Amino acid sequence: AQSVTQLDSHVSVSEGTPVLLRCNYSSSYSPSLFWYVQHPNKGLQLLLKYTSAATLVKGINGFEAEFKKSETSFHLTKPSAHMSDAAEYFCVVSEGTYKYIFGTGTRLKVLA
């Protein structure tokens, strides 16, 4: 059965410092993996997705994630945090069907 674990429920960083949001997954097949961002009172917006092509995936707003099969991880990174990055981030796994399995979310706080 597929599952996804976001290791931190809250992360705080200072503006201009790197961001690391951790995600581990469990899947019996070759999964598709996604990161979505949700700003307050907004819907979810896709940041990036992995679907068995390049293992380093670049997304919008300077975010990227690396698929590491040996570690079953798909961590989200950004070199320099901006105040506008403050939001909740969801890691999602899909085993090639319509079903998304959502992580519990990581709330990112960016300190001035």
Add this chain to the structure above:
Amino acid sequence: DAGVIQSPRHEVTEMGQEVTLRCKPISGHNSLFWYRQTMMRGLELLIYFNNNVPIDDSGMPEDRFSAKMPNASFSTLKIQPSEPRDSAVYFCASSFGSNHNEQFFGPGTRLTVL
């Protein structure tokens, strides 16, 4: 592209009343999803339509919930009668195809049942 459109954005109602949430998917998309988001349970898939046909409604909580998709550009989620525990944010999402494809989410409807 206007994206996925949901209405209303906010709904406050009293227990026992009927509530109807509406969704217009992105033009050309043939898959539509209804989700519910709560603090306790996170994001849950309620129902999935493909080509206007309900494929998976196993997430619909109980008979008080029903969903329809009369055509490719419109879907409704109805709760009758509503209860306070139905208070949540309801999202509609659409995609082209379903497998491996990204879902595009609407802004959500925040439902409060008093």
